[in-house]
Amino acid sequence: MVRSVASVCCYCGTGCGVLVEAGGDRVLAVRGDPDHPSSRGALCSKGRALADTVRRDEARVLRAQWRPKRGRQLQPLQLPDALDMAADRLADTLARHGPDAIGFYLSGQLLTEDYAAFNKLARALVGTNHIDTNSRLCMSSAVTGYKQTLGADAPPACYEDLDLADTVLIAGSNMAYAHPVLFRRLEAARALRPEMKVVVVDPRRTDTAAMADLHLAIAPGTDVALFHAMLNVMVWDGLVDADYMERHTTGFAGLKARIHEFTPRAAQDVCGVPAQDIIQAARWFGQSRAALSLYTMGLNQSSSGTAKNAALIHLHLATGQIGRPGAGPFSLTGQPNAMGGREAGGMATLLPGHRDPSDPAHRAEVAALWGVDALPVEPGLPAVAMFDAVLEGRIKVLWIAATNPAQSMPDQARVRAALEKAEFVIVQEAFAGTETLAYADLVLPAATWPEKDGTVTNSERRISRVRAAVPPPGDALPDWRLACEVARRLAARVAPEKAALFSYVGESEIFAEHARMTAGRDLDYSALDYAVLEAMGPRQWPYRPNGDSVARLYADGRFATQDGRARFVDVPYVPVAEPVSAQYPLRLTTGRLRDHWHTMARTGLSLGLTRHVEEPWLSLNPSDMTRMGLASGTLARIRSRRGGVVLPVRDDASVRPGHAFLPMHWGGAFMAGQGVNALTNPVCDPQSHQPELKHAAVAVAAAGLPWQAMGWVAGDAAQLRRRLAAWLEFSDYVVVLPSAVGGGGVRLRLAAPSSPDSSVLAALARDLGVEAPGIVFDDPARGVLRRVALTDGRPSAFLLAGDSRAHEALMAWADGGPAPASAAALLMGREAAGARARTVCVCAGVSDQAILAGIAEGLDLDGLKQSLSCGTGCGSCLPEIRSMIVRSAAGELRERQPAA
Ligand SMILES: Nc1nc2c(c(=O)[nH]1)N[C@H]1C(S)=C(S)[C@@H](COP(=O)(O)OP(=O)(O)OC[C@H]3O[C@@H](n4cnc5c(=O)[nH]c(N)nc54)[C@H](O)[C@@H]3O)O[C@H]1N2
Ligand SMILES: Nc1nc2c(c(=O)[nH]1)N[C@H]1C(S)=C(S)[C@@H](COP(=O)(O)OP(=O)(O)OC[C@H]3O[C@@H](n4cnc5c(=O)[nH]c(N)nc54)[C@H](O)[C@@H]3O)O[C@H]1N2
Numbered sequence: 001m002v003r004s005v006a007s008v009c010c011y012c013g014t015g016c017g018v019l020v021e022a023g024g025d026r027v028l029a030v031r032g033d034p035d036h037p038s039s040r041g042a043l044c045s046k047g048r049a050l051a052d053t054v055r056r057d058e059a060r061v062l063r064a065q066w067r068p069k070r071g072r073q074l075q076p077l078q079l080p081d082a083l084d085m086a087a088d089r090l091a092d093t094l095a096r097h098g099p100d101a102i103g104f105y106l107s108g109q110l111l112t113e114d115y116a117a118f119n120k121l122a123r124a125l126v127g128t129n130h131i132d133t134n135s136r137l138c139m140s141s142a143v144t145g146y147k148q149t150l151g152a153d154a155p156p157a158c159y160e161d162l163d164l165a166d167t168v169l170i171a172g173s174n175m176a177y178a179h180p181v182l183f184r185r186l187e188a189a190r191a192l193r194p195e196m197k198v199v200v201v202d203p204r205r206t207d208t209a210a211m212a213d214l215h216l217a218i219a220p221g222t223d224v225a226l227f228h229a230m231l232n233v234m235v236w237d238g239l240v241d242a243d244y245m246e247r248h249t250t251g252f253a254g255l256k257a258r259i260h261e262f263t264p265r266a267a268q269d270v271c272g273v274p275a276q277d278i279i280q281a282a283r284w285f286g287q288s289r290a291a292l293s294l295y296t297m298g299l300n301q302s303s304s305g306t307a308k309n310a311a312l313i314h315l316h317l318a319t320g321q322i323g324r325p326g327a328g329p330f331s332l333t334g335q336p337n338a339m340g341g342r343e344a345g346g347m348a349t350l351l352p353g354h355r356d357p358s359d360p361a362h363r364a365e366v367a368a369l370w371g372v373d374a375l376p377v378e379p380g381l382p383a384v385a386m387f388d389a390v391l392e393g394r395i396k397v398l399w400i401a402a403t404n405p406a407q408s409m410p411d412q413a414r415v416r417a418a419l420e421k422a423e424f425v426i427v428q429e430a431f432a433g434t435e436t437l438a439y440a441d442l443v444l445p446a447a448t449w450p451e452k453d454g455t456v457t458n459s460e461r462r463i464s465r466v467r468a469a470v471p472p473p474g475d476a477l478p479d480w481r482l483a484c485e486v487a488r489r490l491a492a493r494v495a496p497e498k499a500a501l502f503s504y505v506g507e508s509e510i511f512a513e514h515a516r517m518t519a520g521r522d523l524d525y526s527a528l529d530y531a532v533l534e535a536m537g538p539r540q541w542p543y544r545p546n547g548d549s550v551a552r553l554y555a556d557g558r559f560a561t562q563d564g565r566a567r568f569v570d571v572p573y574v575p576v577a578e579p580v581s582a583q584y585p586l587r588l589t590t591g592r593l594r595d596h597w598h599t600m601a602r603t604g605l606s607l608g609l610t611r612h613v614e615e616p617w618l619s620l621n622p623s624d625m626t627r628m629g630l631a632s633g634t635l636a637r638i639r640s641r642r643g644g645v646v647l648p649v650r651d652d653a654s655v656r657p658g659h660a661f662l663p664m665h666w667g668g669a670f671m672a673g674q675g676v677n678a679l680t681n682p683v684c685d686p687q688s689h690q691p692e693l694k695h696a697a698v699a700v701a702a703a704g705l706p707w708q709a710m711g712w713v714a715g716d717a718a719q720l721r722r723r724l725a726a727w728l729e730f731s732d733y734v735v736v737l738p739s740a741v742g743g744g745g746v747r748l749r750l751a752a753p754s755s756p757d758s759s760v761l762a763a764l765a766r767d768l769g770v771e772a773p774g775i776v777f778d779d780p781a782r783g784v785l786r787r788v789a790l791t792d793g794r795p796s797a798f799l800l801a802g803d804s805r806a807h808e809a810l811m812a813w814a815d816g817g818p819a820p821a822s823a824a825a826l827l828m829g830r831e832a833a834g835a836r837a838r839t840v841c842v843c844a845g846v847s848d849q850a851i852l853a854g855i856a857e858g859l860d861l862d863g864l865k866q867s868l869s870c871g872t873g874c875g876s877c878l879p880e881i882r883s884m885i886v887r888s889a890a891g892e893l894r895e896r897q898p899a900a
């Protein structure tokens, strides 16, 4: 019997509805849910590939595990024993060191019910406010920005505003990659109303920027100067709404003097974009009937993230562009439940129902609602400071759930030192092989999507039900249940009267308790429960008992402040924390790719998704490459003041001279060293405590690793990655990557200063399964191995050590290309092969080469769609295809000549 279960995609904060088709314990297919009001059936490439990522095997954490001693392997443990072990350690730490020796580090990927359970455990039972999440790396500047200006942490707009806006200001957001379904909606609106103006503020010319009428490629970190200058122009041109400001805002007088300094000329010098463009952006915004801003990490992940948010919101307050259809400052959330986590108060600086832990009245309210005497007073530590406290020995037990800090936190050397220093680390994980698991003393097996029930809130304040479609594998349990099981055991040891606080029978009971805590607050959805969600479908907050959702906030000009007025805040422009210098001359920024999700535990399991970008590299402007004498593909050592990584460099005209870009996805589980965040700066915004993940000063130089080997082997990527993982220690440059080539397998690349001795080469050949292969052209005297194992006449594994000229040709053959006329000529690199094509359209499997060939024939977008079917599925590739058309016309891209 096939069931169809309505749920929500587990990736980004767009929160697309999905229908999961399942039979028994298997997921058969995942489709877009046409009835979900936020997405109306649409899914991007990641959502479409969800069925490929549902696993019940060794790719998952199936059992509890513990590490008897640091440095030893994890060992399996019965789940009840693991829960007792957690409770024992927590009780013991409480007795010896008190509640603030325990910290919880959670995730915006937890469901609201998980958050509610953990929050109660931390604050009402353990008695600490040390509960923070990866949302600190993500949304916390949006929270402080909204609270400072509008009085509450509430995005005032909704997705329909994308259809209705006349001017759209996209700031620090690469929506084309990170919120593709919303970007599709914007493209559709613009196709209907070509007069719509789109301005993109991003140092890089992303696929999002490529669709803009105006791209402001500002220097990193200079957004405040830009927004102040835009406001300056609006004041000067009389585009502000003095009446609105007079009736609904305060504080403009205090900001005026500062705005005065930021003339377009002054901002041109700071931001590095023409004054004329700044004036143009301000006029479009100010003259527009409806102006909408969409913004994300380019603003938030900054040492002045709060100021960037406030300065952008000022533009809306000054022009009255808020609370109306098509208008408003709309912060897009990153993770699927970043919003729900904020509502449940699952961060050090928040309490349930958008309350504040530093407010005694709020603490008393929450204590009463939970039925405990009091909540802890001592402030909780935000993420970066929490890991510092672990390193300094103040926090001794750290419980990590649904996040992978040994990859995603800035300044990995420090984070990893902290994890080593901790007395006891609990890691609650769903997928095997993550970087953080290497530091676990106790592993709790978590259920994950689509095995969990609960709710999430998306960017437009819409609460949807997440529904389980299959049972969890092995001993895995939903996160809230693991939290409650440990909580009850801990209560039995330290406060038996509190055990009842955690005796929920199911998710709906937790949600009901949580929803009640929102009564009378700005987000009030106390009238909402699972029955209402079942009957009415996803609802937005605030939710009125009569069944009305509120689509737009502040329509009446009354804000969530004491006096009902929104506030202008006099925010200074402060440059990035780490200026470039002679020693570290390049500005590094980091961010996302279209088809991967964060640290790739899940997207790394979908072969289709690995095709778009197959490996990590550093993007540099071609002029910098020439200046440094680096050819595309050269291995380079990238260093910051904190650490380094070795990766290939590639020329990329979307990056400005003096700038560099590295994707955030690949960490120590896929490459030698500690990944991208070995480089990043842990300096934080003083108000939001969000780290500056978007900027670090770096140096780049050729790595000097001339000996290289490349291998590939077909088979199950999760198993093969485990088999090859030890090679990650081999040198400063090693990557072990899932590969879609030949129906799936793993790719290995490594490099060394000189040829390793023959025993190392023999071990490499053994691990890749090419000890006695079908084709051999070795040259042992020169440390060269060239071997291909064949199955049914096609490569099933190969190794090219010391001479990898044949790599692309072999990959093409393994991937279904024609067999070479002469294997010898191929392996000796004499059979020239055109560079292998890269997949642009995952749905229809169309390569960049095919698209460029089409463009060369004169096809436009519609022609390409018709003749190649590219871009006719989820549409995630459309921005890239459009940008290829533009860049080909500009002579930047050319079809590569086919192999001679
Ligand atoms: N495919 C995919 N989608 C995702 C995710 C994913 O991992 N993969 N993750 C989700 C999550 S959790 C998040 S938080 C969102 C993030 O979504 P986005 O914020 O859109 O993604 P990023 O690539 O991190 O950063 C956006 C842009 O900020 C620019 N930028 C850097 N510095 C500055 C600056 O100083 N000013 C300005 N204006 N821009 C700057 C970068 O060049 C980059 O293009 O994506 C969500 N969606
Ligand atoms: N350099 C750089 N670093 C960044 C960023 C950047 O732009 N640049 N962005 C930052 C941002 S915005 C974010 S949001 C973070 C994201 O960083 P992380 O949160 O560390 O990234 P994920 O890979 O999503 O980690 C989620 C983990 O939870 C596991 N998991 C999945 N489902 C479940 C479940 O249901 N229960 C449990 N218990 N576990 C589960 C996954 O296997 C995975 O290991 O990265 C931050 N780090």
Ligand code: SF4
Pocket (backbone or CB within 6 Å): 009, 010, 011, 012, 013, 014, 015, 016, 039, 042, 043, 044, 045, 046, 047, 048, 178, 179, 180, 181, 182
């Ligand atoms: S846009 Fe893509 S990743 Fe985001 S929720 Fe929708 S389908 Fe999932």
Ligand SMILES: [Mo]
Pocket (backbone or CB within 6 Å): 137, 138, 139, 334, 335
């Ligand atoms: Mo995020």
